[in-house]
Amino acid sequence: MNRGFIAVALAGLGAATLLVGCATGPSDAEISAKTTSMMKASFNARGQAKLDRLDQDDAQKTCTEYSGKPLPTEVAQRIEKENLASITWPADGKYLGSWQNGEKIAQEGRGMQYSDDPASPSGANCYACHQLAPQELSYGTIGPSLYQFAKLRGYGVEIQKYAYGKVFNSEAYNACTTMPRFGHSKILTEQQVKDVVALLMDPASPVNK
Amino acid sequence: MAVANRRIVRWGAFALALAAPIVLGQGSAVDEIAKYRAALQDGNPAELWEVRGEGIWKAPVGPGKASLEKCDLGLGPGVVKGAYAAMPRYFADADKVMDLETRLVWCRVKLQGMSEADAKKNPFGGPNNKSDMEALVAFVTSESRGARMNVSIDHPKEREAYRIGEKIFYFRGGPHDFGCVTCHGEDGKRIRLQDLPNLTTKEGAQKAYTTWPAYRVSQGELRSFQWRLNDCFRQQRFPELVFTSDASIALTMYLARNANGAPFDAPAIKR
């Protein structure tokens, strides 16, 4: 602390303040509180993106809190249980829609940005993160490859239901996952979720060829 | 943004056109794009912004006919060389941490008598709409090319800005549960065919931060770090990040500090 010693000797009050700052500093909780208020003050509502988008739900708050740290098992299980319970399953009990529409939804990256038309249906942008149909070379690697999804796991109704649940609310199966909760957050409609499930599960889908 | 995007090559079609075999085709698509990026490096239109920016820096405007040549970017009034590599930093006269654009707004108000609203106007240019701010950023940053990043967090407000910036980086929100960490928290990932730097590591932050601002070919404009943050949040489905807001400064502080030690190499050119 040579610098601090010399500063105290030469200056006085200003330096003393600096020393106090060095020694203590705000607590983690104080920094978190400052962060929340700074976020609210630093954004403007625009288009369909209103300021309430900065209000975090329980999963977002918890996942933020544990970011960069291991997620305790009890916390993960609680998040998964709550999210699983909130899934709305299709009323007609059918999980598959049209894989051709599913492919379009997987390719479409727009939806819910303030630059997007709120009247237009959103895409799921699956290819941003996943490999799916082998013909599409332009795929991301943020998520695992979904190529041959049903071919590898089976085509039965249990897997269909799992795929539906996963697309509808990914955190029901993997707390704090990177993947959005497409049905839960109303990014996709029920029909759109079914179409994406068909892309993954239909034997005729290019994903399973 | 569809109107403003000037895609000269659509990556998907480009990649598909290259090869039939799936495994080989995928690898060569990434290689071909790397070749395109290498070919882009010569003749960076950012130089046109640098020249215009130097002109604006030196132009006497406002009621007192003052230029920006006495603006203190942290190394003394008028010292531009190397200043960006030490920003954001705490400024005693403003009693706050400021990034480059915030400081430029400050100087335009204090030295040139502009209103704060006018000084902040038109931060991001478009077709037939040149932004003075982007030109100034191009000029000032070009004077730090080659300097090693050396952002300080000695001052308590600098340290606090860094800690808050880190929290913002991890903030999950919006309908997609996105945070900066969603795309920039792991090594070796890409979105479609765009490689993603891991900004939580020194290597990732260094590679990414030292190449902004950049001429974005797809934008046809010189884009600054304030623009990069603004456009990230748009794609994260958040509301609009305010230009030179505290959150934008804090996040810049976190990323710039993480890049310390690397030589600054901008204005660069990107797809």
Place this chain on the structure above:
Amino acid sequence: MADPMKIRANVSGDSTEVKVLMNHEMETGQRKDANGATIPAWFIQNVTVTYGGKTVLSAQWGPAVAKNPFLAFKFKGGAKGEKVQITWVDNKGDKRTDEAVIA
């Protein structure tokens, strides 16, 4: 007058290498604005480079050339200290001439 070009010219063996960055929107005439109206075509149509009174390069461009075009070429001859002039003319009749000293 339009914004200035940035020109670099260097002797390279028995030739001169010239690199020039031009400031121009280069609108193709195909894009539409936010209201759906077509943005009118506005692009450089002719580029002429002269050295010692002689034309060393003459180019006819169209809307395929990118915004803020970068042109790099070599011509035989050219001496250090001498000047090379570059002129562009666009489809609206606007033009710009700049010169640079060969290094």
